[in-house]
Amino acid sequence: MRYSQLLIPTLKEVPAEAIVVSHQLLFRAGFIRKLAAGIYNLLPLALRTVHKIERIIREELGRAGAQELLMPAVQPSELWEESGRWQKYGAELLRFQDRKGAWFCLGPTHEEVITDLVKREVRSYRQLPLNLYQIQSKFRDEIRPRFGLMRGREFLMKDAYSFDATAEGAHKSYHQMYNAYRRIFERCGLDFRAVEADTGNIGGSLSHEFQVLAESGEDEILSCDHCTYAANVEKAELKAREVTAGEPTHAVEKVSTPGQKTIAEVAAFLKAAPSALAKTLLFKADDKIVVVVLRGDHEVNLPKLKALLGGVEPVLASDEVVSKITGAPPGYAGPVGLAGVEVVADNALAGATDLIVGANEADTHLRHVAVGRDFTPSKFADLRLARPGDRCPRCEEGKYVTHRGIEVGHVFYLGTKYSVAMNARFLDDKGEEKPFEMGCYGIGVTRTMAAAIEQNHDADGIKWPIGIAPYHAMVVPLQMKDAKVVETAEKIQADLTAAGLESVLDDREERPGIKFKDADLLGFPFRIVIGQKGLAGGTVELKRRGSAEVLNLSPQDAVAHIQKAVAAELQKSA
Ligand code: ATP
Ligand code: MG
16 A cells, blocks of 8 residues: 555644543554544554454454354343343443334443343254354443543444353353463463453452553552462452461550541551551441451452452441441441451451550550450451562462553353343253353453553554554655655565565655654554665665664565564464
8 A cells, every 4th residue: 555545644743631642642643533532433544453453353263163243233121121231230321212212222242132142042052052252333331431442432342252051161161262362462462461350240250351561551460470370459369377376465455546547647656567557447238237357557358358248249337337336436446345246357467466456435546456365356358458569379489569451351251140130041951941151251352452552652653563563564765756766665565465464655755754753653563764875785774663773685685574574473373
């Protein structure tokens, strides 16, 4: 293709709302234009990258035995009533009526549609396992669409759904998809981690997020610096340490702490380390009050607490409730002498002595409190947020390090949640009716494109990984009026095409500086510059985007060099 014929509307300015680099660069390099909040046109260069990501997905899912289909974006409310999500999904679900007054929504995801389809078409265990996927536009009326393609309202997603006869089979399907995802993101050229994720309302099931590492990521990930364990911070486990409790040496003592309520205030006032304090938090879980005790420098992890409560959502108790239960103003709650409520403690407090805790009395704390002597929790559990430096629970040798990540994919074992709700059953080998065992698997296609830029850019522009670059090379003739320069450039492009490589020939009558700037901004992996000076010696200049090195090669060698690099990349798909 010739640059002058392509729609590549590059710009110098970025809109003020573009605060992350992928949004800025996609806009400046002429890849996207906004139509409405969170809704974008994908221009020709963007669509080429999207098609490459889709192709990788199709190849790898095909290899994993999944079949592609296409479901409608418009979905009738009845299906969502069946699953119970018409009520539960909230304002992210865009609902509307047709001319007859029937309610529909724009699909944010397709569990209902696929479960209904499979329920009608699949009768026997002999037709299982079945894995169906589509690549399609989703609509979610996100409360804060932002960061361009990273959190849009309309966006492209690959969503897959597996159906198995047994939980064991579903786990196998899950692991197949997990492995396919690893290959997909490797082939996209991304540095990512597959992290264990919170399973939200499902609980106890398998879930991994695929996170592209980038400073701008919305998620915090902890990974072990020694083994492969990685988890979303909400999920990152901590192993209970063996403690040999020392004998408490002091009796409990009341101390006056007028006006000192927070851990930081009390620690400073009593000249103690925050870790020498315990914090006492009261939660409401259904109609019950649960008291959680943690070391002063630790933070509670709500998903872990929820799991301990058997899936009941804990809500921090109001000041009135705290005062009623403890008999003291908020800020002075403590576990000693609290009657009629369940007290649970974080593992880090097992065997602790000499703690400072609230006295359940205004302006007063207790010191020299010993767990087991002065209060006895009903349970010890892993209840706190892990943090960098904590010991890895799996290998127990490494330590957690922290990263920021962008969630580009999610694999999820669903069990029979939807099949039971929607009464989707098959006949097993004994002729008995059973609900399907399901899994669901998403990849944000447009988000993956943005994440690739978040991870691969510099001050001059994008640095596309070879596997998903819109074109492999920019061919830049410097003097458009010199017939030999132009002829050589055209010959190079023809040779690249013959070798199966994609290129743009920058035929614009622009100064070299402008052509170089645009080539860097668009970020194709290779740039070949053809100028009068080099041609006099029979060479052209080859440069890899992001590298300072310039190779002076014959036109044939320059083409061969790119061919070799791209072939090495394609090896990954072998
Ligand atoms: P998030 O926590 O970021 O809102 P999610 O848990 O809602 O994501 P899923 O429902 O698992 O996401 O959707 C599958 C994939 O779709 C995600 O892994 C992500 O890559 C992509 N995705 C989700 N929401 C958006 C969005 N608003 N814009 C672009 N891509 C999205
Ligand atoms: Mg979401």
